[in-house]
Amino acid sequence: MPLQEPLAYPDKWEKDMTFRRIATEEAFIVPELAELFHHISRTNWSSLDIAILRINYRDPTGPRVRRLLDLEEERLAEMDREGVAMQVLSLTSPGVQILEPGLATDIARLANDRLAETIARHPTRFAGLAAFAPQDPAAAAKEMERAVRTLGLKGFILNSHTDGRYLDDEFFWPVLEAAEALDAPIYIHPRCPSDGMAAPFRLKEGGIENGNFENAAWGFAVETGTHAVRMILSGLFDRFPKLKIVLGHMGENIPFALWRLDRMGGVPRNRNISLQPSAYFKRNFTITTSGVECHKALAFSLDMLGEDNVMWAIDYPYQESGPAVTFMDSAPIADAVKHKVYAGNAERLFKLSPGA
Amino acid sequence: MPLQEPLAYPDKWEKDMTFRRIATEEAFIVPELAELFHHISRTNWSSLDIAILRINYRDPTGPRVRRLLDLEEERLAEMDREGVAMQVLSLTSPGVQILEPGLATDIARLANDRLAETIARHPTRFAGLAAFAPQDPAAAAKEMERAVRTLGLKGFILNSHTDGRYLDDEFFWPVLEAAEALDAPIYIHPRCPSDGMAAPFRLKEGGIENGNFENAAWGFAVETGTHAVRMILSGLFDRFPKLKIVLGHMGENIPFALWRLDRMGGVPRNRNISLQPSAYFKRNFTITTSGVECHKALAFSLDMLGEDNVMWAIDYPYQESGPAVTFMDSAPIADAVKHKVYAGNAERLFKLSPGA
Numbered sequence: 136m137p138l139q140e141p142l143a144y145p146d147k148w149e150k151d152m153t154f155r156r157i158a159t160e161e162a163f164i165v166p167e168l169a170e171l172f173h174h175i176s177r178t179n180w181s182s183l184d185i186a187i188l189r190i191n192y193r194d195p196t197g198p199r200v201r202r203l204l205d206l207e208e209e210r211l212a213e214m215d216r217e218g219v220a221m222q223v224l225s226l227t228s229p230g231v232q233i234l235e236p237g238l239a240t241d242i243a244r245l246a247n248d249r250l251a252e253t254i255a256r257h258p259t260r261f262a263g264l265a266a267f268a269p270q271d272p273a274a275a276a277k278e279m280e281r282a283v284r285t286l287g288l289k290g291f292i293l294n295s296h297t298d299g300r301y302l303d304d305e306f307f308w309p310v311l312e313a314a315e316a317l318d319a320p321i322y323i324h325p326r327c328p329s330d331g332m333a334a335p336f337r338l339k340e341g342g343i344e345n346g347n348f349e350n351a352a353w354g355f356a357v358e359t360g361t362h363a364v365r366m367i368l369s370g371l372f373d374r375f376p377k378l379k380i381v382l383g384h385m386g387e388n389i390p391f392a393l394w395r396l397d398r399m400g401g402v403p404r405n406r407n408i409s410l411q412p413s414a415y416f417k418r419n420f421t422i423t424t425s426g427v428e429c430h431k432a433l434a435f436s437l438d439m440l441g442e443d444n445v446m447w448a449i450d451y452p453y454q455e456s457g458p459a460v461t462f463m464d465s466a467p468i469a470d471a472v473k474h475k476v477y478a479g480n481a482e483r484l485f486k487l488s489p490g491a
Numbered sequence: 492m493p494l495q496e497p498l499a500y501p502d503k504w505e506k507d508m509t510f511r512r513i514a515t516e517e518a519f520i521v522p523e524l525a526e527l528f529h530h531i532s533r534t535n536w537s538s539l540d541i542a543i544l545r546i547n548y549r550d551p552t553g554p555r556v557r558r559l560l561d562l563e564e565e566r567l568a569e570m571d572r573e574g575v576a577m578q579v580l581s582l583t584s585p586g587v588q589i590l591e592p593g594l595a596t597d598i599a600r601l602a603n604d605r606l607a608e609t610i611a612r613h614p615t616r617f618a619g620l621a622a623f624a625p626q627d628p629a630a631a632a633k634e635m636e637r638a639v640r641t642l643g644l645k646g647f648i649l650n651s652h653t654d655g656r657y658l659d660d661e662f663f664w665p666v667l668e669a670a671e672a673l674d675a676p677i678y679i680h681p682r683c684p685s686d687g688m689a690a691p692f693r694l695k696e697g698g699i700e701n702g703n704f705e706n707a708a709w710g711f712a713v714e715t716g717t718h719a720v721r722m723i724l725s726g727l728f729d730r731f732p733k734l735k736i737v738l739g740h741m742g743e744n745i746p747f748a749l750w751r752l753d754r755m756g757g758v759p760r761n762r763n764i765s766l767q768p769s770a771y772f773k774r775n776f777t778i779t780t781s782g783v784e785c786h787k788a789l790a791f792s793l794d795m796l797g798e799d800n801v802m803w804a805i806d807y808p809y810q811e812s813g814p815a816v817t818f819m820d821s822a823p824i825a826d827a828v829k830h831k832v833y834a835g836n837a838e839r840l841f842k843l844s845p846g847a
Contacts, residue, residue, distance in 0.1 A: 334687020346724040346761025368702040391747035394785035405702025429750035435791045
């Protein structure tokens, strides 16, 4: 059944090749982590993340793993075919955050090295966000510095909570200090709701038969939106005023919630903060269109946040490149804004070289 | 500090007295329940709801309790002053749902009787939604029938979860059967996240100093939005196709999430449902503007849901009537749509007599 009005966009669209398209939430994996995920997928681990691990990694040679592992064959061919100039790559969710700290740090380093090698072979087609292990904040800060200064990566990927803890927790401040000092953004990617908020997401059905309730349909946004709102209302951005955060999925519902966040969570009621929540959101956050190909939501977000605060993304290989291009090409917004969403904002935020 | 652009609307506005204004999420309490809430507010009860009970009921003679108890003096005077024709009254959150079943049913009956008496004295100024105790679904169904058929109430008020259980739970189906048979909507009002999703909302600060994170700023929408999404993705509206649900606060973020709900939680991936989530949302839900005085969010919601699916609300006495009127009067939408949002949609949904 097709998406119903008013949620549809054209099936066919003549691609406009004057746009430089930089996709900003594009996933990959290294075989070592895919193997760990495969083993975890065969346990009765109680985290909600288990359903996704089972779907994607139970078959270690299945199409999902293959498309995540591939960087230079099928992926580049699809980019060529769909007119995607560049993918900003990041290690896929839940990344290293479900591993014990030492192993997590090792896998993060390994993944970052591989990522840098791939980028070195295709410097105009790929850029990368570095993995890090927040379980060990001091080691994470060290790896973050290495990733930017030595490997040339452009920012960082975090998959929401770590053992039920969120970035406003003082424990993680070394990570935030490193990101701010390196002037490199942290992309907070979703994972499923933490154990402490998991109960309403545990349905009888389980897994994909429930319509991805606990993950992509709703749980991801609840988890990641709650993470971001915690950070904003805690006053963290007064302590780290230059910290840059990226949220996918059209901002995890926060753009729509800004008025109420200001009214109910803002100054003067909230004594932690000096600015209104919406002011932090516009100053410290950039959102991407990953997995939300809705023209109305795009226009609303641009209107609320401004044309410098939205970036295009595909969410490859979880989403297809073609529809993501059609969605953006056919969006009823000015070409100048489209250029910013497709490339300009990513070039500025991630310090990418402008296209030829 | 005033709300910042683009979130502001005019401070002063000449009220347009041609509009009939029906406010649809307006709270009251009966003294018997206020006294129970006062006693609970002095415990160390672990539910997140406790912060609100402490703020509102610790002082049993404070202004909040006074304004909730008052129906015919200060309230009617404010309605006259601000041009509000009618309030659709409902027993305030968390209502009877935190009481043991027998007491909850007794208080619901008592509150419904009092509500009907008040409406009988002011039939053009008040209508009412009936309380019920979902803890005892059979008794609830009986009271729902009495409330509509004998007392003339126009629908029902539910404060999201009951003991961590949601309306898609078969346990509550007698309640849904009653509502559908009576052709009367259930307004799902927020309460704080249930214990099973409370952990990320337990901050060190607690209470109002954290900017109402766990309640009005964010937690309410997480709890109530999750409730509604559970219902939609479960297939409940195939079983109860005529069931009408009302959500406040501009739809608890769901309008903004509809595209992704369809893509990730819809047909054919979700085998529970026969329609797309957005189709159920447009068929079975109506949203209200309570506590979200944001013109952009209003326009977006009307665009996504249609002009028949949005109703005006103040959230009196938690919000002031004047700004809610100014917000709606000054909204850049056609007068014909404004008439529907202000009155027409409520008249149809709640079967109210059209105004003179």
